[in-house]
């Protein structure tokens with residue numbers, strides 16, 4: 001047992017940290033620090049900076065742009081990116097459909113899509129959930145019927161994040177209605193410009209417009225856009241969701257937020273002393289730090305075990321722990337920031353959240369505190385809700 | 401001991417609930433909120449007709465003499481409807497200053513105007529660095545002959561943009577956080593030297609930043625003793641906290657009912673999600689938190705006009721702690737158990753969640769009051 005990072009890993013951390021800080025454009029960095037919304041172009045800009053360095057998709061197979069880093073280095077890389085804080089790559093391409101295509105796609109699909117994902121030439125969105133198929137994803141009803149060399153797709157997806165920017169959507173569709181629900185599903189790649197697709201925004205409680213409904217009416221999709229085999233889509237989806245869960249702890253984000261809270265609580269007064277000197281507040285913050293440290297160690301145990309096994313991509317059921325605790329801690333940091341903001345949580349200043357320069361009410365960093373708290377309730381809902389994760393632990397780990 | 405409402409109180413409750421059920425649906429509320437003031441003048445007139453604006457005032461002053469229980473009934477109903485009108489600001493806070501601190505002439509002039517719906521008020525207390533400390537006042541009131549001249553800036557004044565008059569706390573003497581030397585002044589919203597910047601709040605209401613530059617207030621419009629207004633301010637904010645507790649109970653009740661309904665109707669895995677025992681327990685936990693909050697709201701109501709000030713303050717602090725904690729739990733779980741739809745503006749539940757969250761930040765959050773209560777020796781005498 002050796003719990004320390006090696007010298008080489010420490011040097012690697014230093015290298016990526018320096019690169020991130022030296023290369024992130026100042027305006028994007030400022031938006032990240034203040035939790036302002038990012039424009040599409042901000043993600044594109046950052047992704048291309050990474051791609052130029054060869055770091056756009058480090059976890060992919062080397063032949064498609066991966067770096068060949070082991071899981072520990074990958075962990076360090078993402079953690080440092082989060083702590084910078086720099087934008088996370090658009091996960092639907094880099095973390096979801098990219099690995100699926102790289103693992104299950106045919107050569108033509110790999111050549112066609114993977115380089116464009118790495119460079120964010122194509123903006124992808126995820127068409128899994130439907131109004132009637134949330135936690136019970138396998139009950140999805142959007143259907144694809146074969147017609148010559150096309151599938152004809154009809155149905156509705158919902159909660160589709162950032163579909164308003166998307167060039168492509170990857171969808172789970174029902175291709176065989178007559179079998180057990182999991183075995184009649186296929187994984188289709190659909191060009192958002194195809195006639196018959198309509199995107200309607202859904203406003204979230206914080207006032208943001210990040211999710212959408214996507215309607216499909218007689219949408220013709222070439223059969224060459226089927227990933228893997230027909231009716232095997234559920235397997236690919238499970239592979240994808242497993243990847244999503246292990247990345248979802250986002251410990252770097254929580255660490256960065258705690259640093260930020262400490263900084264702001266050092267500026268904001270509570271009576272005659274800065275808020276950070278308030279005993280109750282400090283203890284609450286420290287309690288979150290303890291849990292975060294524990295989660296970090298848990299995450300490292302998972303990562304190290306993965307490095308040893310060498311079977312990247314096969315999700316550890318322990319990733320459910322990471323999802324549950326990771327989301328709870330992210331939410332806890334948003335609550336702590338609300339407390340620092342105090343009465344200034346109340347003004348609703350959507351313009352400021354989007355980065356306009358209207359004069360702020362109170363501190364110039366207050367505007368995003370309450371919206372972030374409201375918005376971050378989503379992290380215990382999506383990616384397999386925390387209740388579903390506990391079901392997984394109970395079944396897959398505990399055998400109950 | 402009797403926790404049931406009497407006949408008269410029951411009638412009041414029925415009539416306010418009926419009015420809001422008819423006139424304050426989710427879509428109607430949206431329309432009220434979209435108006436220029438951010439609330440409905442028409443509803444305000446209806447409240448006046450029903451006598452709601454007269455509720456806490458004594459019969460001598462033209463009121464209905466319903467005391468804190470009357471306020472509790474109205475505020476809980478407002479919480480259920482997420483009503484936007486400045487009832488707390490005008491009747492509870494504004495009216496509270498008049499009832500507890502005003503002289504006969506002031507009462508005779510203003511209470512009838514509140515009661516008939518022609519006067520709205522707002523409480524301008526918070527300052528940039530005061531957080532929740534009522535004694536932390538830097539706005540100054542300088543005596544000048546027979547009047548006072550006010551200078552300073554007040555922040556997040558709820559309904560401060562539309563209020564006809566502002567109730568402003570300002571320092572006539574002493575240092576920034578001294579308990580003595582704070583007065584309460586009634587300032588016309590359009591008086592020379594007052595500028596207001598209104599804006600919407602997270603919970604769909606409105607507030608304002610208020611700048612006071614050389615605002616002249618005649619001595620007639622000082623409420624209570626200008627040298628020693630803090631006890632009055634504490635009394636009135638305690639009454640307001642009790643009212644907010646009742647409002648929070650209204651919002652929590654709706655969130656709980658809506659969630660239980662949703663558990664019965666939303667199907668996943670071929671069954672209503674309410675079949676999953678973990679969700680049954682969660683709904684049970686919400687219920688438990690709601691009922692604890694309701695009990696503390698009743699305690700706050702009972703203690704709002706308690707003569708033993710220290711006892712009153714401890715009980716109110718305790719109630720605010722419970723409300724903050726219950727509100728957070730019930731609100732978060734209501735959203736969680738609704739899944740994705742709970743995160744949308746289209747569904748009411750998210751709006752209730754936001755309101756109950758903001759109630760926690762009004763007049764001191766749960767932690768603030770917990771510290772205050774602990775410093776005051778807790779609720780059980782050693």
Ligand SMILES: Cc1cc2nc3c(=O)[nH]c(=O)nc-3n(C[C@H](O)[C@H](O)[C@H](O)COP(=O)(O)OP(=O)(O)OC[C@H]3O[C@@H](n4cnc5c(N)ncnc54)[C@H](O)[C@@H]3O)c2cc1C
Nearest residue numbers: 126128129134135159160161378382385387736737739740
């Ligand atoms: C902001 C946001 C962004 C999203 N982005 C995307 C996206 O880009 N693409 C996409 O496809 N989807 C997306 N989703 C959808 C997300 O994956 C679903 O919301 C999630 O799967 C839950 O489904 P649901 O909302 O239908 O809730 P439901 O499944 O109806 O669940 C309601 C409640 O019941 C609980 N529950 C359900 N089943 C069980 C059970 N068996 N045991 C115990 N509890 C249970 C849930 O945990 C939840 O609390 C997004 C969601 C949100 C909120």
